[in-house]
Amino acid sequence: MDPGVSSLDQVLLHGLQKVLGAPDRLIALHEPEFGGNESALLQECLNSTFVSSVGKYVDQFEAMLSEFTGARHAVAVVNGTAALHIALKLAGVQVNDEVLVPAVCFVATANAVVHCGAVPHFVDSHFDNLGVDSSALAEYLQAIAEPAPQGLRNRRTGRRIAALVPMHTFGHPVDMASLLEVSERYGLPVVEDAAESLGSTYQGQHTGTFGKLGVLSFNGNKIITTGGGGAILTNDAELARHAKHLTTTAKRPHRWEFFHDEVAWNYRLPNLNAALGCAQMERLQDLLARKRELASRYLAVFENGDGIRFIAEPAGCRSNYWLNSARLEKPDMKARDRLLTVANDAGYQCRPIWTLLHKLPMYIDCPRAALPVAERLEASLINLPSSAKLASLRQ
Numbered sequence: 001m002d003p004g005v006s007s008l009d010q011v012l013l014h015g016l017q018k019v020l021g022a023p024d025r026l027i028a029l030h031e032p033e034f035g036g037n038e039s040a041l042l043q044e045c046l047n048s049t050f051v052s053s054v055g056k057y058v059d060q061f062e063a064m065l066s067e068f069t070g071a072r073h074a075v076a077v078v079n080g081t082a083a084l085h086i087a088l089k090l091a092g093v094q095v096n097d098e099v100l101v102p103a104v105c106f107v108a109t110a111n112a113v114v115h116c117g118a119v120p121h122f123v124d125s126h127f128d129n130l131g132v133d134s135s136a137l138a139e140y141l142q143a144i145a146e147p148a149p150q151g152l153r154n155r156r157t158g159r160r161i162a163a164l165v166p167m168h169t170f171g172h173p174v175d176m177a178s179l180l181e182v183s184e185r186y187g188l189p190v191v192e193d194a195a196e197s198l199g200s201t202y203q204g205q206h207t208g209t210f211g212k213l214g215v216l217s218f219n220g221n222k223i224i225t226t227g228g229g230g231a232i233l234t235n236d237a238e239l240a241r242h243a244k245h246l247t248t249t250a251k252r253p254h255r256w257e258f259f260h261d262e263v264a265w266n267y268r269l270p271n272l273n274a275a276l277g278c279a280q281m282e283r284l285q286d287l288l289a290r291k292r293e294l295a296s297r298y299l300a301v302f303e304n305g306d307g308i309r310f311i312a313e314p315a316g317c318r319s320n321y322w323l324n325s326a327r328l329e330k331p332d333m334k335a336r337d338r339l340l341t342v343a344n345d346a347g348y349q350c351r352p353i354w355t356l357l358h359k360l361p362m363y364i365d366c367p368r369a370a371l372p373v374a375e376r377l378e379a380s381l382i383n384l385p386s387s388a389k390l391a392s393l394r395q
């Protein structure tokens with residue numbers, strides 16, 4: 001090995017090589033798999049000519065999601081961002097409200113807040129589970145917020161804080177019990193961003209089913225994909241009805257009349273994409289088993305890894321291990337970037353976490369809590385190749 005390469009780099013490379021072997025071409029961060037009924041159902045959907053806004057696969061896909069997650073209702077939509085947009089509206093978020101969002105998050109979550117005319121308000125994460133830290137949040141709200149007639153008021157900005165959006169980072173569940181306690185104390189509706197956590201449970205209950213509403217994504221890089229797609233989960237029949245209505249141009253059912261009773265969106269999932277979703281759902285348990293197998297192999301390799309540690313599922317949780325992550329014991333942006341260079345050069349597609357949301361140009365002036373843990377996570381986390389096919393189970 002190059003004598004200039006530090007021992008951290010060697011720990012990472014040796015670990016990757018042990019788990020994944022030597023790559024003959026780039027081993028992707030995450031790849032979808034279509035080895036089941038995908039082609040058959042897509043062909044059947046084409047033959048039916050119902051490829052667009054109506055068709056049996058949308059209903060079937062929603063039923064499968066509801067059955068799998070235990071949410072009473074699932075409403076399929078065009079992508080996860082659209083699902084968040086409508087879920088936030090249904091949770092009561094209005095123009096000029098603030099919505100609490102982790103700074104460690106994909107940009108779509110903050111964008112969806114802005115699509116409601118509201119302002120993202122960034123909060124810190126927990127070092128172990130990578131999601132919103134409930135005790136830091138409670139302390140922060142104690143300092144900056146006060147009850148007001150219209151809800152919780154941010155003393156500093158005068159705006160209403162209308163909702164809290166915890167996100168289950170890379171599939172690791174947030175500590176929902178303590179978070180719900182805080183949200184209840186402050187009367188904050190919870191919209192769970194479970195875009196990355198289909199198949200992850202917290203104390204036996206599926207993520208995305210704890211809040212007033214929850215959101216899934218089926219983008220191409222997620223654990224299952226519909227090409228592009230998402231869903232809104234809720235146990236509330238009226239919210240589910242309204243979610244369907246708002247995402248399908250708010251058209252009153254009628255044999256021929258076009259009567260729409262509110263401003264709405266064309267956010268429905270096409271039947272063609274839902275057909276793909278049905279075939280992918282049939283494989284979800286198998287995908288989960290192999291992803292967990294891959295994670296256990298990473299865990300074994302990086303358990304005593306000098307300076308690098310694998311991030312295991314939080315206690316009391318089952319993670320889907322959508323993305324496997326390791327972290328530097330000493331957060332160091334330069335070391336992180338060097339490790340990323342070395343790993344990618346060697347053929348292992350590794351990635352950092354997202355640039356913290358408050359550092360993006362459009363969110364620089366948004367209100368935020370102190371974010372010490374988010375900063376540490378940004379400077380220490382590395383995502384490792386995570387496709388289910390990389391597990392030994394099927395080799």
Ligand SMILES: *Cc1c(COP(=O)(O)O)cnc(C)c1O
Binds near residue numbers: 079080106167230
């Ligand atoms: C993927 C993702 C989304 C958005 O989903 P799309 O389907 O890509 O719109 C939202 N939040 C998080 C945390 C995500 O990872």
